Amino acid sequence: MKKTAIVFLVVCALFASTAQAFAEPPKDGMAIVADVLLVRPVGLVAGVFGSAMFLVSLPFSIPSDSVGTAGKLLVADPFEFTFQRPLGDFDYRVGQAQMPKAQ
Numbered sequence: 001m002k003k004t005a006i007v008f009l010v011v012c013a014l015f016a017s018t019a020q021a022f023a024e025p026p027k028d029g030m031a032i033v034a035d036v037l038l039v040r041p042v043g044l045v046a047g048v049f050g051s052a053m054f055l056v057s058l059p060f061s062i063p064s065d066s067v068g069t070a071g072k073l074l075v076a077d078p079f080e081f082t083f084q085r086p087l088g089d090f091d092y093r094v095g096q097a098q099m100p101k102a103q
Contacts, residue, residue, distance in 0.1 A: 027087065034088075046082075050074035051074070054070055077094045
């Protein structure tokens with residue numbers, strides 16, 4: 001019983017020390033406010049404008065077989081920047097989403 005308790009405590013101590021390695025620094029409050037009030041609406045407008053430009057570009061992108069590239073650049077990337085980027089994270093790179101896994 002005593003040996004089991006010691007092993008349990010050692011394992012708990014190991015897991016407790018690794019939690020700080022995965023912790024992110026706290027976000028700046030002003031960065032989050034600026035993101036919500038300024039950057040996200042601009043991203044939404046860019047996504048809507050990109051969708052319109054994608055429709056205009058379809059007659060040219062279909063014959064050249066570049067519909068996927070045009071769709072990603074004009075539609076998917078702006079909406080990913082707007083809706084998948086963490087709040088206040090301006091270092092986010094579109095197309096390299098590192099979303100946390102659901103447990």
